Amino acid sequence: MSPTDPLAPEPADAIIAAPLLTARGIRKSFGDVEVLKSIDLTVPRGNVVALIGPSGSGKTTVLRSLNGLEVPEAGTVEFSGGDVVDYSRNPTKRQLASLRDRSAMVFQQFNLFPHRTVLENVIEGPVQVQKRPKAEAIADARALLERVGLGAKADAYPFELSGGQQQRVGIVRALALKPQLLLFDEPTSALDPELVGDVLDVIRELATEGWTMVLVTHELTFASHVADTIVFMDGGVVVESGPPSEVLQNPREARTKQFLHRLLDR
Amino acid sequence: MTESLWDLLLRSLLPIVGGALTGTIPLALLSFALGLVIALGVALMRLSRIWIVSGIARVYISIIRGTPLLVQLFVIFYGLPSIGVLVDPWPSAIIAFSLNVGGYAAEVIRAAILSVPKGQWEAGYTIGMSRGQTLVRVILPQAARVSVPPLSNTFISLVKDTSLASLILVTELFRQAQQIAAFSQEFMALYIEAAVVYWVICLVLSSAQSVLEKRLDRYVAH
Numbered sequence: 127m128s129p130t131d132p133l134a135p136e137p138a139d140a141i142i143a144a145p146l147l148t149a150r151g152i153r154k155s156f157g158d159v160e161v162l163k164s165i166d167l168t169v170p171r172g173n174v175v176a177l178i179g180p181s182g183s184g185k186t187t188v189l190r191s192l193n194g195l196e197v198p199e200a201g202t203v204e205f206s207g208g209d210v211v212d213y214s215r216n217p218t219k220r221q222l223a224s225l226r227d228r229s230a231m232v233f234q235q236f237n238l239f240p241h242r243t244v245l246e247n248v249i250e251g252p253v254q255v256q257k258r259p260k261a262e263a264i265a266d267a268r269a270l271l272e273r274v275g276l277g278a279k280a281d282a283y284p285f286e287l288s289g290g291q292q293q294r295v296g297i298v299r300a301l302a303l304k305p306q307l308l309l310f311d312e313p314t315s316a317l318d319p320e321l322v323g324d325v326l327d328v329i330r331e332l333a334t335e336g337w338t339m340v341l342v343t344h345e346l347t348f349a350s351h352v353a354d355t356i357v358f359m360d361g362g363v364v365v366e367s368g369p370p371s372e373v374l375q376n377p378r379e380a381r382t383k384q385f386l387h388r389l390l391d392r
Numbered sequence: 393m394t395e396s397l398w399d400l401l402l403r404s405l406l407p408i409v410g411g412a413l414t415g416t417i418p419l420a421l422l423s424f425a426l427g428l429v430i431a432l433g434v435a436l437m438r439l440s441r442i443w444i445v446s447g448i449a450r451v452y453i454s455i456i457r458g459t460p461l462l463v464q465l466f467v468i469f470y471g472l473p474s475i476g477v478l479v480d481p482w483p484s485a486i487i488a489f490s491l492n493v494g495g496y497a498a499e500v501i502r503a504a505i506l507s508v509p510k511g512q513w514e515a516g517y518t519i520g521m522s523r524g525q526t527l528v529r530v531i532l533p534q535a536a537r538v539s540v541p542p543l544s545n546t547f548i549s550l551v552k553d554t555s556l557a558s559l560i561l562v563t564e565l566f567r568q569a570q571q572i573a574a575f576s577q578e579f580m581a582l583y584i585e586a587a588v589v590y591w592v593i594c595l596v597l598s599s600a601q602s603v604l605e606k607r608l609d610r611y612v613a614h
């Protein structure tokens with residue numbers, strides 16, 4: 127987890143703006159409805175990219191296209207040093223697996239395994255998939271749980287935890303895979319307001335450590351603090367993207383202004 | 393009731409309970425175990441995206457559910473010999489009952505697999521698991537818990553249905569009662585006695601079922 131860990135991502139300033147992930151021309155339809163209309167997304171190594179936009183604008187679908195949970199009709203996704211996965215040419219299972227090997231996802235609904243303890247949830251990927259020695263995986267898992275304040279909950283079952291605790295386990299489960307990229311889909315939207323802070327604190331800390339992340343969120347204040355780039359989507363297109371100081375403080379596009387106004391009015 | 397009728401009931405209890413212990417219960421347990429294996433295979437075939445595979449499973453389930461168990465039993469024991477395949481009573485009964493359980497339980501297991509939230513599959517994929525790995529390590533354990541109530545019902549029905557095996561000469565609870573009844577001519581008393589023994593077995597099974605359900609209920613994703 128620390129920047130000296132060889133598996134941890136390199137600090138943002140080491141390779142300035144070198145993209146870890148490049149997605150181009152992502153198109154996706156559900157039935158007759160074109161939900162994504164040629165989306166481009168570049169995620170520099172060590173950066174945090176926040177996807178914002180009204181509900182139904184396609185944020186989740188973009189995120190899921192980056193790890194093959196959704197298979198778009200067209201577009202490419204490429205990790206630096208990896209294969210170009212071309213969705214228009216029926217990507218193989220191995221190609222989709224390579225996207226998932228490099229990334230890990232945190233879900234809005236947590237999606238913890240209810241029949242396994244917190245510790246078992248966290249070591250499942252490292253032990254069963256990555257074939258790491260179990261003792262080592264357990265030691266790592268305990269250290270990570272300790273860091274997010276859940277050291278004492280290792281042997282609890284998910285149903286015994288609050289939503290905020292479950293989501294922190296979700297984050298730890300993702301971190302335990304030592305991925306190059308973390309994907310968050312509205313990680314705090316299912317939480318009671320008083321539990322949001324703890325989860326955001328964890329994500330903020332990861333950002334500071336230099337993890338590369340794509341984060342779908344409605345927490346604009348939070349996004350303006352942690353994100354290097356804000357991508358505003360509406361109706362399946364990227365309307366505007368840039369640093370928070372531009373997109374959130376001085377938006378160029380009318381649709382962005384409208385969206386920000388509506389959120390601020392509430 | 394005369395003294396001798398009580399005597400008869402008491403004396404016949406041993407062979408009837410013996411028939412349950414050496415016939416009914418092992419027959420039900422063995423057929424259920426084999427039936428579950430068949431059912432899991434058929435349920436997975438039914439969920440396959442390859443239409444021919446799911447089609448075969450569909451036809452199998454349809455035949456099993458659309459024909460009487462007694463007829464299935466007779467086809468195997470009395471029908472197969474006429475095309476040169478002789479099967480003894482016990483194996484016939486086990487084949488028929490496990491194929492039958494396979495058809496009914498397949499639908500239960502399929503529904504249980506489908507009841508596990510899609511997010512569980514996705515969580516498995518995003519930690520790098522394959523479809524098969526996710527099925528075995530994430531989905532089936534949760535499906536198993538959901539299936540306990542309906543599968544318990546299937547098992548209790550099976551225990552009662554094993555009485556049909558008496559018609560292909562398997563010595564089990566009901567056949568014992570029949571033989572004593574025929575010999576003593578006390579039909580009413582003996583058949584009621586047999587009914588009571590079935591009832592007691594099923595009462596025990598239902599209370600075991602509710603204990604099991606309470607213990608498993610907690611860890612299911614809602």
Ligand SMILES: Nc1ncnc2c1ncn2[C@@H]1O[C@H](COP(=O)(O)OP(=O)(O)O)[C@@H](O)[C@H]1O
Pocket residue numbers: 156161179180181182183184185186187188
């Ligand atoms: N599996 C699906 N089947 C059909 N329509 C879908 C599916 N997933 C998403 N959609 C539709 O695609 C659009 C974009 O959805 P989504 O990516 O979830 O948006 P967001 O995350 O920005 O709210 C919505 O109109 C939604 O109804």
Ligand SMILES: [Mg+2]
Pocket residue numbers: 185186187312
């Ligand atoms: Mg969404």
